[in-house]
Amino acid sequence: MISQVVFLILFGTAVYFFVKNIGKIRRNILLGKDQDLTDNKAARWRNMALMALGQKRMFDRPVSAFFHILIYVGFILINLEVLEIFIDGAAGTHRFFEVYLGDFYFFLIGFFEVLALGVFIAAVAFLVRRYITKVPRLRHPDLEGFPLKDATLILVIELVLMGAVLIMNITDVELQSQAWLPVSMWFAPFVETMDASALHSMERFAWWSHLVGILLFLNYLPFSKHFHIITAFPNTWYASLNPKGKFENMASVQQEVTLMMDPSAQPPDGYEPPTSFGVKDVFDLSWKNLLDAYSCTECGRCTSDCPANTTGKLLSPRRVVMQVRDRLEEVGRNIDKHGNDFKDDKDLHSYISAEELWACTTCNACVQACPVQINPMEIIYDMRQYLVMEKSEAPTELNGMFTNLENNGAPWQFSAMDRGNWAKES
Ligand code: SF4
Ligand code: SF4
Numbered sequence: 001m002i003s004q005v006v007f008l009i010l011f012g013t014a015v016y017f018f019v020k021n022i023g024k025i026r027r028n029i030l031l032g033k034d035q036d037l038t039d040n041k042a043a044r045w046r047n048m049a050l051m052a053l054g055q056k057r058m059f060d061r062p063v064s065a066f067f068h069i070l071i072y073v074g075f076i077l078i079n080l081e082v083l084e085i086f087i088d089g090a091a092g093t094h095r096f097f098e099v100y101l102g103d104f105y106f107f108l109i110g111f112f113e114v115l116a117l118g119v120f121i122a123a124v125a126f127l128v129r130r131y132i133t134k135v136p137r138l139r140h141p142d143l144e145g146f147p148l149k150d151a152t153l154i155l156v157i158e159l160v161l162m163g164a165v166l167i168m169n170i171t172d173v174e175l176q177s178q179a180w181l182p183v184s185m186w187f188a189p190f191v192e193t194m195d196a197s198a199l200h201s202m203e204r205f206a207w208w209s210h211l212v213g214i215l216l217f218l219n220y221l222p223f224s225k226h227f228h229i230i231t232a233f234p235n236t237w238y239a240s241l242n243p244k245g246k247f248e249n250m251a252s253v254q255q256e257v258t259l260m261m262d263p264s265a266q267p268p269d270g271y272e273p274p275t276s277f278g279v280k281d282v283f284d285l286s287w288k289n290l291l292d293a294y295s296c297t298e299c300g301r302c303t304s305d306c307p308a309n310t311t312g313k314l315l316s317p318r319r320v321v322m323q324v325r326d327r328l329e330e331v332g333r334n335i336d337k338h339g340n341d342f343k344d345d346k347d348l349h350s351y352i353s354a355e356e357l358w359a360c361t362t363c364n365a366c367v368q369a370c371p372v373q374i375n376p377m378e379i380i381y382d383m384r385q386y387l388v389m390e391k392s393e394a395p396t397e398l399n400g401m402f403t404n405l406e407n408n409g410a411p412w413q414f415s416a417m418d419r420g421n422w423a424k425e426s
Contacts (some may be wrong), residue, residue: 007089007188007211011420014215021222025294028332033286037238044237047373051236057371064129067122071158074119075229078165081112085211095172106179113169113183116162123158124137137300142319145224147298154226161213167206171199225298232372235295239290239373242363253277278386281347282328285379292374301378302366308359315359317366317376323351324379348383357384358395 038044050056055072058065087096098105128153129135143151169184174191191199221227228235242248252274259265279285302317303309309316327348334342360380367375387393394402401411409416 001092004090004092010091010212010215011086018218018222021219022337024332025222025227027335028328029290029294031283031328031331032285033283033288035286035288037240037288040241043241044239046235047239047241048233051239051371051373052232055371057369057373060369064299067125070118070122071126074115074122074162075158077115078112078119081109081165082210082214085207085214088207089211106181109169109179110181110183113166115368116165117183119158120162120166123155123162125278127152127155129160134157138302140300140303140316140318141304142300142316142322143298147322150224151298153220154224157213157217157220161210161217164206164210164213168203168210171203171206175199175203208407225296228297228372229294231291232297235291236373240375244367245362247381250277253389276386277389277424278384279348279379279382280386280390282324282331284386285324285348285382289324289375289379290328291384292379293321294374295372296321296325296374297372298322299371301369301371302374305365305369307361307363307365313356313359315356315380316354317380320352320356320376320379321374324348327351349386352383354387354393356380357387360384378414 035146055065055069060069084096088094095105101108130138130148138151139148160317166183166187169181170187170191173179173181173184174188174194175196187387191202221230245344255267255271256273259267276284282290296318297320302319302321303319306315306317327346329349330344330346334344357380360377362377362381365378367373370376388398388402400413404411405415410419
């Protein structure tokens with residue numbers, strides 16, 4: 001009875017804080033501007049099935065895809081066993097489904113054990129890639145500090161959770177079921193000399209460790225890059241279906257120009273002149289850009305494919321996305337403390353420098369590389385628009401072109417009157 005009460009308190013507290021933190025993230029995402037991305041639903045479901053469920057882009061790099069799929073499939077299917085742990089915790093039963101499923105139960109548990117071993121091996125492989133072979137994109141300066149610790153902690157938690165599953169089975173088999181399990185059987189000799197009380201304590205310790213580990217992990221997710229296991233699904237559903245490289249027309253600019261060029265033009269009903277152009281802070285990004293920021297896995301595929309980064313420029317598209325999330329989190333904390341009308345002296349440009357923004361070639365390689373269809377380039381050029389249109393801060397190379405556009409209606413230094421000269425006979 002006491003253990004049921006402890007379980008219910010732990011479970012209720014964990015769910016309460018998880019829901020509360022998810023609510024804050026939802027609020028932060030909705031600080032972004034409206035964008036309707038609900039057209040062509042069939043294509044969107046198909047895209048999500050391919051990109052999030054099927055992890056299509058991951059397979060551009062087969063080694064990491066293989067280990068990632070081991071963790072992904074293992075984690076999803078082992079949750080069926082977690083369901084039993086929760087039922088046992090609430091009802092005070094032990095292996096609730098065994099009575100109902102008979103021999104099939106142990107077939108399932110054996111299958112979960114193999115998956116747990118797969119997850120264990122994959123987590124070790126990922127640690128090796130980070131700390132021993134030091135894959136450059138996983139030890140990039142972008143990840144200094146919390147991001148590297150975060151990635152490591154996630155892998156360690158996965159090792160602990162999978163270890164706890166295996167210890168539960170090893171001790172339980174020895175204690176009572178004597179079932180043949182494909183992974184536990186190899187470890188049985190290590191515990192066969194232990195008496196029943198020691199085995200029982202070990203089994204309970206592993207059971208509680210697994211349970212508490214899952215609840216802690218659940219509550220760590222909203223603060224971690226691992227949150228992508230949730231957001232990857234909506235992020236791919238709402239991803240742009242447009243061909244890459246298609247620039248959206250800036251409706252606000254077009255409207256202003258139309259009104260300026262045609263004195264007889266009437267503004268549409270309810271028209272409000274824009275207060276600013278481009279992106280100064282997270283509020284000027286769309287809600288989808290902000291969902292992107294919460295979906296970043298920090299894998300660095302975008303940065304390792306970015307021609308600006310690989311030729312030594314300051315720009316890293318991964319860092320751009322990470323900085324959007326950091327700034328958004330900061331804004332969220334300010335709202336929690338001071339309310340919606342808080343003022344601080346920072347904006348997104350305090351996090352991402354003009355040098356980074358102007359290093360972008362707008363090649364779309366980062367968009368193509370991203371396994372969860374994040375678009376760092378959109379953030380970059382919207383921030384550039386702010387620099388040009390609001391601050392008149394453009395690199396000198398561009399200023400000549402802007403003058404030509406203004407004077408000649410074309411980027412070249414020729415009068416519009418001379419455009420047809422090329423066709424004249426010499
Ligand atoms: S679009 Fe810009 S940020 Fe993205 S890969 Fe190309 S140069 Fe890098
Ligand atoms: S933006 Fe995409 S490719 Fe770049 S680090 Fe994040 S998840 Fe990886």
